[in-house]
Amino acid sequence: MLRIEHLTKIYGEKKAVDDLTIRIAPGEIYGFIGHNGAGKTTTLKSCVGILRFEQGDIFINGISIKSDPLGCKRQIAYIPDNPDIYDYMTGIQYLNFIADIFGVPADVRKERIHRYAETFGILKNLDQGIVEYSHGMKQKLVLISAWIHEPKLILMDEPFVGLDPKAAYQMKEMMREFCDRGNAIFFSTHVLEVAEKLCDKVAIIKDGRLVKSGTMEEVRGDASLEDVFLELEA
């Protein structure tokens, strides 16, 4: 589903990501863990096609992000850590905009918007301006916008920030259901307990380099993920 091959991204003289290789298969929820500034967001943005990188390549279902970025983007959805979206639109206008870009038919999107907005409890707020939304509401709106066009791969940067417990639970359910249908999710998080319970595989990055990766059992062994992470960070 997602193949990151020897990804290297350099800012000035600093290597933000250094020779990173990760492979994510269909059906996997893949966690991405690292300290602040480790290179998680840089990696995710490179996968989405927002950032150019110096070396390596990224393939989404065999399509290279370098040679066919649009082909890749048609299959993915990206949820950033900070849900800065168009505050001059209403919630429903934003969702319709995203749906138009992905060509979601009118009747299909109506049903999906209703379902996901009701799940996240913001159905009644969709006609309000996004400028009036709280951080959590914006986060939920971005999540809905990711799900309504049914991508194959979702890339998320710290998706649980700003979500209330109910919404966080519902999102975990949706993530599992999404991957059980043969899709994949690649997300970064600082909440190691969530990663432990949710992820099939995990990669730990430190100063731009991959230090450990594999299934949850392979990475943590008998210890907790937190212990493993702290030991690697020491």
Add this chain to the structure above:
Amino acid sequence: MLNVLVKKQFREIFRSYFVNPRTGKMRSKGGVAGMIVAFVCVMAFLAGYFVFNFMTIGAGLIASGRSWLYFCLAGFIAIVLGVFGSVFNTYSTLYIAKDNELLLALPIPPHRILLSRLVAVAVLGLLYSGIVWLPAVICYYVLGGGEPALVMGLVLMVFVTLFVSALTAILGWVVAALSVRLKGKSFITVIIALGAFGIYYFFILRAGNLISALMESGDSLKPGFMSWGYVIYQLALGSTGDWLGFGIFIAITLALFAVTTFVLARTFIRIVTTKHGNSKEVVYREREAKLRSPRIALLMRELKRFTSSATYMLNAGFGLVMEVAVAVLAIIFSGKIREVIAGFRVENPVVVAILPVILLAGFIFLSVMNYISTPSVSLEGDRIWVVQSLPVTAKDVLLAKHHLHVFLNCAAAAILGITLVIVLELGLLESVLVLATVFVFIEFTGMFGLFLGLKNPNLHWTTEAQPIKQSMSAIIMLLGGMLLAAAVGGLIFLVVLFLDVRVYIAIWLVIFAVLFLLLYRWVTTKGALIFEDLS
């Protein structure tokens, strides 16, 4: 602490002079020098314009012992220009700056945040009012006003600035207070502002007649100024060397500024932290949606962006209203216009012959006031990741911005153009040539605006006034367009004897078409790459 906040404000206002917004790196010394030189040239041009006017007006008034009237006019123009030039900038700087909540969360007394912003507002107000007041004071000295008056006039420039700042802060407060209560405030704000501009321009257009009437009426107007225009009258007296007037104006200004600051400080937190728009909950009603193509979706996004912001509409779309207004006036006064042309046909047929060129120059002048595409790249701001992550090309995103610019401009130009060719009774070929050149010019300015926006992007603004009206791109577009209008309208006089007017217009049509094609190629290739890399 105050100096730290003030420094921050100035760093924001003048950021683009020292930091390249595209790379985020500091400009070279040469680059900074170039930016400053460009700014100085703009100011010098405007100052020269006012010097010319004040020398003309002053010669008559000062010689006839009506210096007070001279400074009443200068003071009035300086204050009105200062207030209307900066009221929306004041509103966005004071009340909707992105870092208001961040600063309020810090251990900084709110009145110091407000004061630091007012200092920044005062500096911008100084630029608008000073460009009028300083020439007025210097011209008075040159015309025999004396050194004491020169010194007092220069000192009063500071207080005129404070006076303007207080007035704009009050007006900005009104706009902010209304914004909290109103939904769809952008259009209401635009309507109110247009009404105010209408009044402003009514007086400006009649300024010549008004000034002549004032000069003839002379001292009979003094009682009127002393009552209704008391503050400006005291300013005028102080500027001529009267110590009492000098002191009274300063006292009034300081009192107004102090009261304004006190009232604003009391309401500042409430206004900046109250959510804008309707506080009533709007319950969602499910409606049938239509599937739009990605290109239409991108175009509608641009339209929504434009119509959601009063600052954007008023600054980058002001010419749209002007063009429709001119069309209406042309219809109303069509009879008189035709009489004037008939008179020229007899007395000065050359003027009638070059009328299509004058029309074209006028269109160019109005059209560049609609620089809709110019700030559109920077206005993506921190939200640029949305379109960058979607399956749309940067080319399509940029063309959507261009299309909005063209659609709105061409609609207004069509209304005005068709009206004028009928009222002015232009020939068919001239009419087609003028309109075609105008439309091609609009295509060109749309692309040129994108070119400027991509070469000088600023995604990290704290108020949208920065990319819309404080950017070098906007200044280049406006001033460049005005110079171009002057060139188009002026060069004809050099060639009219040996070049057919229609050929002259056709040459400009070709020039604009070639420029448009070159820019189209750049924007859709190199420009698209730049857009993809913006962050």
